[in-house]
Amino acid sequence: MSEYPISSRTQLKRSPKKACYDKQQIREILDEALVCHVSTHWHGQPLVQPTIHWVDGDYLYIHGSSKNGLFQALLAGQPAAICVTLLDGLVFARSAFHHSVNYRSVMIYAQAELIDEEQEKRRQLDLLMERVREGRSLEARPANDTELKATAVLAFKLEEVSAKIRRGGPIDEAEDMQLDVWAGVQPITQVLGEIELD
């Protein structure tokens, strides 16, 4: 199946044209973005945290300190909502109201699963390094047992997933088109520079 099924949580109610459930397009957004925001709640308080993520098969993965408070809430069974956002441009319309931004964002609702088996944990952490820089997992000194124990790897099954995408120029009201106001799009890109050696 090439699309994620639509759930009550992933159905876009107000901008159905911006909705996307296509697995390939969603995978591309997840691969391009270097940061996701993971949220949950714990004792009535919302928690949200930025972290790098990676995808392998049908799962999105994150890692962090085993002592991380949000991780502990997730491992206690609290549900996660994970958002990945790429900002692509500022959209200037002729009216204030129709100003907008171009973006590609993905929402994932899932329960965390702890990756505890050593070989799979090492394999996933290698995939993270490879995602950031091909070949890096073969260069760096691998984690020792203490380091591996200090790191928690969480997996989230990609099942209840949607994307919201806005592309293109401003959409003005017909009666505003003759106004003497410039309109357009200012593109935004994330640029990775040259590595500065240590």
Added chain:
Amino acid sequence: MSEYPISSRTQLKRSPKKACYDKQQIREILDEALVCHVSTHWHGQPLVQPTIHWVDGDYLYIHGSSKNGLFQALLAGQPAAICVTLLDGLVFARSAFHHSVNYRSVMIYAQAELIDEEQEKRRQLDLLMERVREGRSLEARPANDTELKATAVLAFKLEEVSAKIRRGGPIDEAEDMQLDVWAGVQPITQVLGEIELD
């Protein structure tokens, strides 16, 4: 006072050196970032949503459709956690474990306040336009009453606020420094391009 007071939620437990409560530095991060992630929970489910924000005085503001589900939860009194993240670089260490990222992120815990008074609502939406492009609020056709009504503006008092900042090169274990592994930082920048006129 030049620093936000530390609360149990904004105290960094594991990386105190990365903690920052300086109001000026936090304001700079909030002004530089174009996107924040707002999270709360509703009927046991976590919600998280990306949106553009702006700062005026002691408040951070967001806007969106009056019908937005997350906004309705916030206006029903649910607490918000808001995260603003700037990714500044990929940090390559000699060991897998000490790979990291350079970033500046801000956490805000607050209750939403609805900006309902028309003049103040218009003034805040003008500030949003001015933040994106100076002078724009004087160029674009102002919102009419219908458009203004369709837009909700929420304010969050900046009181329980902290930043977490990582800068600089990799920090390797002393015994790894002689390894024949390159290390360094790959800078990441967000670039706003030339406006493409509509």
